[in-house]
Amino acid sequence: MTGRRRWSTEEILDTAAELLRTGDAESFSVRRLAAALETDSSSLYRHFRNKTELMRAVADRILLAAMDGHRPEGDWKQRITALALRLREAFGEQLQIATVWGRYGSGGAGSRLVMEELLQALRASGLPDDEIPGHYHRIVILLSALITSEAGISATTSKEYEQAMEQFRVAVLGADPERFPALAHFARDIRPLAADRxxxxxxxxxxxxxxxxAQIP
Structure with missing residues (x-):
């Protein structure tokens, strides 16, 4: 009887990333991953202790890819902006994994590279050292929220998008001016969430x- 194939960690992560790319984070499970690899779940637990650890590893590979070849340039604001756009672009190609990152974080080598660049850029700003961790934390929350929300909108199908646009037009352009005077006044200038992301x-x-x-001494 032929034994089951032993998959490498990278092969497992490749398959997990593909399942997340074509499915969603809610339906993803170690059992589904094992079935895709034609193995049993216990063999995967030799590589990852649980689903959360596996999900973090998948997200961290996106961070590693985003940081590959990155060279800090410009002042501290330019460095943070360039880093943010790299993360946005990297997760933009892996929409479901963006939601994984927003939910589970990472903690791997890719995460440490992002943390190091953010902290170095904030240090270069002239902020006192004791204020940097707080600002770092708020920037990470902001980026995570922006990228995750964008991924959620980008993941909608064309039919879902059309339905959402129709509901948007009804809600905004059809607003009763007596009950919603401000909304009726600005209705033709209000843009849907998917616009100009x-x-x-x-x-x-x-x-x-x-x-x-403005807070830098």
Missing amino acids: RAAFEETLAAHLAHIE
Whole structure:
């Protein structure tokens, strides 16, 4: 009787990433991954202690890819902006894994590279050392929220998008001006969530960095 094939850690992560790319984080399970590899779940637990550890490893590979070849350039704001856009682009190609990162974090080598660059950039800003951890934490939360929300919108099907747009038009353009006077006034200028995502991403980050800059002694 032929024994089951032994899969490497990288092969397991490749398959997990593909399942997440074509499915969703909610339905993903170690059992489904094992079935895709034609093995049993116990063999996967030799590589990862649980599903959370596996998910973190998948997300960390995206961070490693984003940091591959990265060279810090410019002032501290330019460095943070460049890093943020690299993360956005990397997770933009792996939409479901963006939600994994937002939920589980990482903690691996890729995560440490991102943390190091953010902390070094904030140090270069002239902020006192005791204020840097707090600002770092808020930037990470902001980036995670922006990238995860964008991934959620980008993952919708064309049919779902059309339905959402129709609901948006009804809710905004059809608003009763007596009950919703402000909404009716701005209705033709209000944009749906899916519009101008990159511009909104950059402007939100720029505003936050300007807020930090105003606090530098």
